[in-house]
Amino acid sequence: MKKLRILIAKVGLDGHDRGAKSVAVGLRDAGMEVIYTGIRQTAESVVSVAVQEDVDAIGISSLAGAHMTMFPKVMRLLEEKGARDIMVFGGGIIPRDDIVELKKIGVGKLFLPGTKISDVVAYLNEAFPN
Amino acid sequence: MTDNPEELNRLRKIQQGDVRTASRLIRGIEDNLPDAKTAIRRIFSHTGRAHVVGFTGAPGAGKSTLVDAMITVFRRQAKTVGVLAVDPTSPFTGGAILGDRVRMQSHAEDPGVFVRSLATRGALGGLSKAVGDAVHVMDAMGKEMIMIETVGAGQQEVDIINHSHTVIVVLIPGMGDEIQAIKAGVMEIADIFVINKADREGAGRLENELIAMLNMVSQFPGDWRPPIIRIGNLADAEAFRESVEELAVSVNDHYQRLVETGLLGDRLRRKAIMEIHEALHDAILAPVLTDLAQSGEMDRIVERILNKESDPYTIADEIARKYPTRPKKSEKE
Incomplete structure (x- = not known):
């Protein structure tokens, strides 16, 4: 039986991980296996972990405004590692204009404050049917 | 064992230390995919x-x-x-x-x-x-x-x-x-x-x-x-x-x-015995259980036991007689 494996990550100096942890627990409660790596990770380490753990998706939480650097970097590194099939999604404080830009480079859904965990679960289950 | 090029390529990549391929294979083992088991058969002689x-x-x-x-x-x-x-x-x-x-x-x-x-x-x-x-x-x-x-x-x-x-x-x-x-x-x-x-x-x-x-x-x-x-x-x-x-x-x-x-040999033997047990379980018992569940026989057995018409030991004997040889597996390998 295939079980979804999701990496929940915080990149850079943004140390606010309450949201990331809530999402991690919510996904676990939905029956997924969640790899959590803690705060202050580099884009390189996040991509490396994603490959080592063979995750289906990487969820990045961003609350400190570094999203326009971090998401593109993660996307580029995945490309370099031949792992572009790993989906990247995220959430946090991200302006709507930026969301449009990030979508253009292939980033998946970005969840904003007020999102229900069940929305994230539904999104992932839909993205990875069966 | 088939010698298809994809399989050989996978083996080669793992031997070269390719993390993506290795982690994928481990995932396949966790998810119990038949194709992962085939890969382990190949890998086995390269371990130790x-x-x-x-x-x-x-x-x-x-x-x-x-x-x-x-x-x-x-x-x-x-x-x-x-x-x-x-x-x-x-x-x-x-x-x-x-x-x-x-x-x-x-x-x-x-x-x-x-x-x-x-x-x-x-x-x-x-x-x-x-x-x-x-x-x-x-x-x-x-x-x-x-x-x-x-x-x-x-x-x-x-x-x-x-x-x-x-x-x-x-x-x-x-x-x-x-x-x-x-x-x-x-x-x-x-x-x-x-x-x-x-x-x-x-x-x-x-x-x-x-x-x-x-x-x-x-x-x-x-x-x-x-x-x-x-x-x-x-x-x-x-x-x-x-x-x-x-x-x-x-x-x-x-x-x-x-x-x-020479104690290393004992430990390796211990691991080998355990692996044989697990493989036998997967090869013999698991297909029987799947068969019983799919045919609806399991439900009937449970009813018989609940109604005290039989007991688990008698049932086990009956089933053992019914599957004298390896049952044809519901097969995907």
């Missing part, structure tokens, strides 16, 4: 070189931090390292949070280190059912040291002995009557004891209790009396580093002893 070290102990004993520190030591010795870190699956939702590697993130970008988290997925012995084959995969990749970290274990989670050459039991002071709580089971499988957080009160007493316990053993296999290694506060960096190095020396000494005394 790694030294496998198991870490077990109560939740919060510091196993992950210790494994992290051991990675550093082995990397300094220019050895390649694989880590399998096991965390529990929720019995209610089937989900899991795999967080052991939080403590090992300083090695995340080191290509010589491959850390893979596994959820127990219902296995009860402190490990995941996929551990044995995951070890084979890392071994075939050429990892020289493979460390397995069990879930926070109590008294009976002793499956780790079936998978490791060297078992390290990690204890901490201040958990009450330490030895009493863990007398049998976990205490008997240790090749090395670590008293972690040894700067805490009660470390001396714990060590004395361990010594007294070991003094009661009349003869140790291979004359290997499990050493007791104290590991202090991580914040005292120099002392911490030295004690971890001492542990690494002990790990190496233990392996040498296993080789010199």
Whole structure:
């Protein structure tokens, strides 16, 4: 039986991980296996972990405004590692204009404050049917 | 075994140490995909070189931090390292949070280190059912040291002995009557004891209790009396580093002893027997159970037992007679 494996990550100096942890627990409660790596990770380490753990998706939480650097970097590194099939999604404080830009480079859904965990679960289950 | 080029390519990539391919295969083993089993058949003859070290102990004993520190030591010795870190699956939702590697993130970008988290997925012995084959995969990749970290274990989670050459039991002071709580089971499988957080009160007493316990053993296999290694506060960096190095020396000494005394062969045999048991279960029992469930026979059997028309032993005899040879599997291989 295939079980979804999701990496929940915080990149850079943004140390606010309450949201990331809530999402991690919510996904676990939905029956997924969640790899959590803690705060202050580099884009390189996040991509490396994603490959080592063979995750289906990487969820990045961003609350400190570094999203326009971090998401593109993660996307580029995945490309370099031949792992572009790993989906990247995220959430946090991200302006709507930026969301449009990030979508253009292939980033998946970005969840904003007020999102229900069940929305994230539904999104992932839909993205990875069966 | 078919010699299809895709299979051969996968084997070659794993032998070259390709993490993506290896992790994919481990995923296939966890998900019980028939094609993963085929790959393991291929890989099997390329395994047997790694030294496998198991870490077990109560939740919060510091196993992950210790494994992290051991990675550093082995990397300094220019050895390649694989880590399998096991965390529990929720019995209610089937989900899991795999967080052991939080403590090992300083090695995340080191290509010589491959850390893979596994959820127990219902296995009860402190490990995941996929551990044995995951070890084979890392071994075939050429990892020289493979460390397995069990879930926070109590008294009976002793499956780790079936998978490791060297078992390290990690204890901490201040958990009450330490030895009493863990007398049998976990205490008997240790090749090395670590008293972690040894700067805490009660470390001396714990060590004395361990010594007294070991003094009661009349003869140790291979004359290997499990050493007791104290590991202090991580914040005292120099002392911490030295004690971890001492542990690494002990790990190496233990392996040498296993080789010199021929005990290594016993351990390998033990693992082989367990692997045969598991493979037989999958090959014989699992298809029977699937067949019974799919044909609806299982429901009828359960009814008969609930109505006291029969008993489990009689039923088992009946079923054993019904499947004299290997049943034709519902087959995907």
